[in-house]
Amino acid sequence: MPELAEVDYFRKQWNAALGGKILKVRVHPHSRIFRGLDLKQMQRALTGAVLHSSTTRGKQMLFRAKPDLWLGIHLGMTGELRLENKSHAPQKHDHLILEQTKRSCVFSDPRHFGRVLFHEGKTEPKWWSKLPPDLLSDEFTPLALRDFLQRRKKSPIKAVLLMQERFPGIGNWMADEILWRAGIHPRLPAGKLTPLQTKILWKEIRRVCELALEIIGEDWNDLPDSWLFNHRWQKGGVCPRTKTQLVRETIGGRTTCWSPGRQKLPVFRNGHATKK
DNA sequence: GGAGTTGTTTAGGA
DNA sequence: TTCCTAAACAACTC
Numbered sequence: 006m007p008e009l010a011e012v013d014y015f016r017k018q019w020n021a022a023l024g025g026k027i028l029k030v031r032v033h034p035h036s037r038i039f040r041g042l043d044l045k046q047m048q049r050a051l052t053g054a055v056l057h058s059s060t061t062r063g064k065q066m067l068f069r070a071k072p073d074l075w076l077g078i079h080l081g082m083t084g085e086l087r088l089e090n091k092s093h094a095p096q097k098h099d100h101l102i103l104e105q106t107k108r109s110c111v112f113s114d115p116r117h118f119g120r121v122l123f124h125e126g127k128t129e130p131k132w133w134s135k136l137p138p139d140l141l142s143d144e145f146t147p148l149a150l151r152d153f154l155q156r157r158k159k160s161p162i163k164a165v166l167l168m169q170e171r172f173p174g175i176g177n178w179m180a181d182e183i184l185w186r187a188g189i190h191p192r193l194p195a196g197k198l199t200p201l202q203t204k205i206l207w208k209e210i211r212r213v214c215e216l217a218l219e220i221i222g223e224d225w226n227d228l229p230d231s232w233l234f235n236h237r238w239q240k241g242g243v244c245p246r247t248k249t250q251l252v253r254e255t256i257g258g259r260t261t262c263w264s265p266g267r268q269k270l271p272v273f274r275n276g277h278a279t280k281k
Numbered sequence: 282g283g284a285g286t287t288g289t290t291t292a293g294g295a
Numbered sequence: 296t297t298c299c300t301a302a303a304c305a306a307c308t309c
Binding site for chain 1 (some may be wrong): 285286287288289
């Protein structure tokens with residue numbers, strides 16, 4: 006479930022715990038979410054530590070605790086963060102619980118695709134510093150987008166938008182929403198976008214990130230019906246702009262929804278797109 | 282019971 | 296080498 010804005014929403018669920026000391030760290034020790042991690046070391050270090058800040062980058066979350074502790078959380082497909090009261094009895098999928106005097110911070114994930122990372126030290130861990138720049142940062146330029154599309158020119162644009170190395174935070178529904186707004190067919194090879202389409206795509210990437218963070222990231226409000234989101238899974242769903250029937254097919258290994266009314270595949274002749 | 286799920290990694294083919 | 300695709304991971308819902 007969680008993409009950019011949902012991840013930011015979940016990060017903030019632990020806000021009340023910032024400034025508080027962790028009294029106890031409870032875990033399901035054999036959970037897959039701890040793969041590659043020294044669990045005992047993490048429990049030892051976090052016990053007695055004080056959480057002081059949190060941030061996100063794409064779908065990654067980082068919680069920092071004094072002194073010099075870095076806790077990374079990725080929600081995978083079904084993970085979530087929430088608060089429970091102090092004496093919360095761990096449920097089946099509550100893999101990590103940070104217990105404080107007034108509450109418990111819970112990370113639960115039924116499918117175990119999520120992941121916990123941990124580092125102790127003065128300097129940023131590699132797994133955090135190597136993350137690509139935020140899509141709303143100045144570093145994500147139209148030029149950076151154009152270059153990336155050229156490097157992945159054979160892949161359908163839908164598959165390319167899911168690549169976290171360049172588009173951190175974009176997931177399946179955001180990719181479809183962006184392409185729908187930009188009027189670009191999801192199967193169009195990334196290298197075939199015109200300069201104008203590339204420019205529009207850049208603009209819509211920023212816009213969808215911005216709006217989703219405002220609407221979902223703050224209070225998990227419903228997106229307006231003017232978005233594709235509210236129609237994409239409906240049986241017989243209709244494009245809110247063209248009122249034509251939406252189509253669903255697998256592209257890049259993921260179920261993709263688009264509106265044939267406004268997302269058309271150009272016909273290529275001699276390597277050039279011609280008007281249909 | 283079977284198919285499908287808003288994520289990521291990896292193996293293997295092109 | 297580089298790029299791309301499909302499968303695997305695991306549990307739940309329809």
